[in-house]
Amino acid sequence: MFDISLSYNRYGFLGCEFLLWLWFCSNNSGLYKLFDNKNEALEIGNKIILEKKNNSSFEKITIKGEEADLEEAMISLKKGAIVKELNFLYKKENKEWRFTITGENLCFTNLKIPDVGFIETKKDIEGFVVEKIYSYNLIFCLIDDLYNKYILLRISDEWKHIVFDIKKWMNY
Amino acid sequence: MGLLSPSVSITRYHVDGKTNNSFLEAVREGLIKYSFKEIDEESSDKITGWTSFNDHFNPDFNGSSFIIDTVFVFSLRIDKKSLSPKIINKFYQREMTRRLEKSDRGYLTTSEKKQIKDNVLDTLYLRIPATPNVYDIVWNFEKSLLWFFSNNKSAREELEILFQKTFNYRLVEIFPFFKADLLSGLQAGQRDKLSGLSPSIFTE
Numbered sequence: 001m002f003d004i005s006l007s008y009n010r011y012g013f014l015g016c017e018f019l020l021w022l023w024f025c026s027n028n029s030g031l032y033k034l035f036d037n038k039n040e041a042l043e044i045g046n047k048i049i050l051e052k053k054n055n056s057s058f059e060k061i062t063i064k065g066e067e068a069d070l071e072e073a074m075i076s077l078k079k080g081a082i083v084k085e086l087n088f089l090y091k092k093e094n095k096e097w098r099f100t101i102t103g104e105n106l107c108f109t110n111l112k113i114p115d116v117g118f119i120e121t122k123k124d125i126e127g128f129v130v131e132k133i134y135s136y137n138l139i140f141c142l143i144d145d146l147y148n149k150y151i152l153l154r155i156s157d158e159w160k161h162i163v164f165d166i167k168k169w170m171n172y
Numbered sequence: 173m174g175l176l177s178p179s180v181s182i183t184r185y186h187v188d189g190k191t192n193n194s195f196l197e198a199v200r201e202g203l204i205k206y207s208f209k210e211i212d213e214e215s216s217d218k219i220t221g222w223t224s225f226n227d228h229f230n231p232d233f234n235g236s237s238f239i240i241d242t243v244f245v246f247s248l249r250i251d252k253k254s255l256s257p258k259i260i261n262k263f264y265q266r267e268m269t270r271r272l273e274k275s276d277r278g279y280l281t282t283s284e285k286k287q288i289k290d291n292v293l294d295t296l297y298l299r300i301p302a303t304p305n306v307y308d309i310v311w312n313f314e315k316s317l318l319w320f321f322s323n324n325k326s327a328r329e330e331l332e333i334l335f336q337k338t339f340n341y342r343l344v345e346i347f348p349f350f351k352a353d354l355l356s357g358l359q360a361g362q363r364d365k366l367s368g369l370s371p372s373i374f375t376e
Contacts, residue, residue: 106348154369
């Protein structure tokens with residue numbers, strides 16, 4: 001088993017590049033398809049946190065809001081910032097999931113799933129919990145599948161073409 | 173923000189260790205042994221323990237009460253008593269003055285000062301109630317996965333320590349490299365390539 005603390009820090013960039021790749025793919029769905037199913041879509045949500053290292057200090061850029069303009073985020077990317085946190089909106093058929101992923105540790109925050117009904121009596125709790133677990137698991141499986149896809153690309157020769165396309169997209 | 177909340181934060185863990193035939197009974201015994209015990213009458217500032225998911229203040233792990241569908245669902249309760257340093261200092265100074273008046277030396281030794289501080293803390297912690305914090309847990313033992321319903325660093329540390337102590341399994345947070353290296357099904361050659369990766373440059 002590898003050294004957890006060492007690999008956590010040394011390869012922290014994997015998670016941040018994963019978020020950038022998701023952002024890029026969701027904005028270029030004609031070129032890079034995340035899903036085969038047309039009834040599925042992953043969109044950028046209402047919050048992005050970027051971080052830029054300046055010598056020994058860090059500059060943190062937060063863009064938040066339903067109608068937020070991502071222009072400033074793009075400028076930060078061009079200047080070398082990395083994506084630390086990204087909020088997503090996942091749509092499948094007529095249901096929506098909202099969540100934020102942290103690049104460093106792939107933690108989920110503010111995860112909101114479609115309504116699963118109401119608890120009226122104590123007996124309803126178990127069914128409610130099963131429904132909730134199913135819905136959380138669905139989003140985890142989705143992100144896990146996308147992460148596996150990204151990792152396979154990341155270790156392939158194709159990645160340099162993707163980096164080229166991401167640079168083009170950032171400077172468009 | 174628990175399992176039933178409309179918005180949740182979740183840290184995912186890999187449970188490192190193998191299960192055996194008496195696994196279910198061992199989990200139940202562990203939950204009972206390390207279940208939460210109230211601290212309001214004690215002078216300690218913090219206590220952690222397992223509690224029932226559906227009744228945070230009355231842990232009961234008998235029968236199959238902690239099993240829902242194919243997963244274990246229970247909660248971690250951390251009760252903390254917090255005191256402002258200003259309050260501690262006020263009582264500490266008051267006690268120091270009282271002791272100095274009684275002493276004919278005109279000063280107190282380092283060990284006496286420490287003893288006074290400890291006594292002050294014990295007395296104060298006995299007087300204030302603890303604030304309960306509850307974090308839900310879903311443990312899918314078949315997949316060696318655990319979801320902890322918080323991203324709070326100190327709560328995660330408490331979970332990792334108590335989990336190991338209770339069940340003798342280690343929790344490993346699923347972070348990007350761990351996930352890629354051990355959970356993505358990569359072949360040996362692919363894992364070597366992964367280990368050799370460095371950050372991509374997007375700015376040139």
